[in-house]
Amino acid sequence: MDKVIAPVLYAPKKIRIERFPTPKVGEREALVRMVGSAVCGTDKHVFKAGEIRLGLPGDVVKLPIILGHENVGVIEDVGSIAAVEMATEGEPLEVGERVVISADIVCGQCYYCKNIYGFPWCLNHRSYGDVMSSKDPPHLFGGFAEKMFVLPGTYMFRVPERMSNETAALTEQMAVAYGSFGRAFQYPNAKEGYAPADTVVVQGVGPLGMCNALMARMLGASKIIAIDRSSYRLEMAKALCGAETINIEEETEERDRVEDVLSRTGGIGADVVVECTGFPHILSEGLDMMRNGGTYLVEGAYSEKEPTKISASRQILAKNARIIGVSGMPYQAYGRALKMMDAYASIIPFQKMVTHVFGQEDATEAMETSMGTDSMKVVVGRMKS
Ligand SMILES: [Zn+2]
Numbered sequence: 001m002d003k004v005i006a007p008v009l010y011a012p013k014k015i016r017i018e019r020f021p022t023p024k025v026g027e028r029e030a031l032v033r034m035v036g037s038a039v040c041g042t043d044k045h046v047f048k049a050g051e052i053r054l055g056l057p058g059d060v061v062k063l064p065i066i067l068g069h070e071n072v073g074v075i076e077d078v079g080s081i082a083a084v085e086m087a088t089e090g091e092p093l094e095v096g097e098r099v100v101i102s103a104d105i106v107c108g109q110c111y112y113c114k115n116i117y118g119f120p121w122c123l124n125h126r127s128y129g130d131v132m133s134s135k136d137p138p139h140l141f142g143g144f145a146e147k148m149f150v151l152p153g154t155y156m157f158r159v160p161e162r163m164s165n166e167t168a169a170l171t172e173q174m175a176v177a178y179g180s181f182g183r184a185f186q187y188p189n190a191k192e193g194y195a196p197a198d199t200v201v202v203q204g205v206g207p208l209g210m211c212n213a214l215m216a217r218m219l220g221a222s223k224i225i226a227i228d229r230s231s232y233r234l235e236m237a238k239a240l241c242g243a244e245t246i247n248i249e250e251e252t253e254e255r256d257r258v259e260d261v262l263s264r265t266g267g268i269g270a271d272v273v274v275e276c277t278g279f280p281h282i283l284s285e286g287l288d289m290m291r292n293g294g295t296y297l298v299e300g301a302y303s304e305k306e307p308t309k310i311s312a313s314r315q316i317l318a319k320n321a322r323i324i325g326v327s328g329m330p331y332q333a334y335g336r337a338l339k340m341m342d343a344y345a346s347i348i349p350f351q352k353m354v355t356h357v358f359g360q361e362d363a364t365e366a367m368e369t370s371m372g373t374d375s376m377k378v379v380v381g382r383m384k385s
Pocket residue numbers: 040041042069070172173
């Protein structure tokens with residue numbers, strides 16, 4: 001009766017359903033009954049490759065694991081110290097509250113945590129849904145499970161009352177976009193970086209690209225140009241962000257696409273280009289679409305699967321390019337992303353980004369659906385709070 005069902009990835013592309021005992025919760029820990037866990041690009045890389053090295057220092061996947069780090073749930077149990085430590089605002093957390101759980105845990109004790117910035121450089125960084133194996137008790141370290149165990153050092157963010165579960169499930173990815181645009185804000189003397197009324201190109205409008213396009217819209221971009229091979233996704237970018245679109249199935253030549261972006265930006269190029277494709281070779285095209293002194297946010301090229309050729313003199317030096325690499329987000333961005341989505345809820349139907357929901361037992365189908373081009377955000381869970 002008190003067994004927790006969880007899909008466990010035990011080999012590349014191989015998931016089986018396992019049952020784990022409901023863990024006891026200590027004073028500095030919590031247990032969350034999952035509402036839903038959205039499939040991320042990271043989950044797709046791990047599902048396909050198994051024990052790979054991820055984008056952060058020390059992050060090596062150890063199978064078996066329970067996937068899922070974009071997590072919304074309801075607190076089922078919380079220790080008395082955790083209720084204070086894990087809350088980010090207001091009163092201590094309570095049983096029954098709906099929360100988004102930060103994906104990452106930083107130690108607060110290493111050189112980076114004490115002197116630079118904890119995330120993403122913490123030398124003892126851990127994250128749910130990938131680097132913590134389900135073979136170690138209490139096993140439930142991924143959001144695809146019915147319940148998730150929450151370790152000391154994790155932060156939990158209350159979901160605004162009127163927000164749908166679907167919108168809340170986008171928080172982690174919207175926080176990436178928040179953190180990324182936050183770092184891109186303008187350096188006023190040189191007109192570098194993002195400023196309201198800028199033109200923004202998003203290469204790849206899967207879920208991460210869509211969240212970036214939505215962030216650009218909320219931050220007042222004057223023009224958003226979405227590039228993808230899926231007309232399904234481009235239609236959504238048009239509907240939710242008012243984006244102009246370029247379909248690479250129709251404009252197959254890189255040169256033509258660059259020309260197209262230049263002509264849509266008065267011959268100048270985009271102020272900001274955001275890479276969300278997962279394909280490193282796309283960087284050269286993105287740099288050519290960016291104006292002189294423009295900003296390039298590189299977010300999707302997560303695994304080193306192919307060599308990347310760019311010109312150091314023409315594309316970086318001569319252009320005075322500002323290139324910002326983005327892996328994940330500071331945890332402070334979660335609360336901000338929730339507040340922005342709440343404030344824009346009557347203008348932007350964020351929940352429409354969640355196109356598919358699967359139960360725990362159908363996690364394999366969820367992963368396969370998320371890798372197709374006729375889906376946007378895929379969620380594992382019941383989506384009931
Ligand atoms: Zn993610």
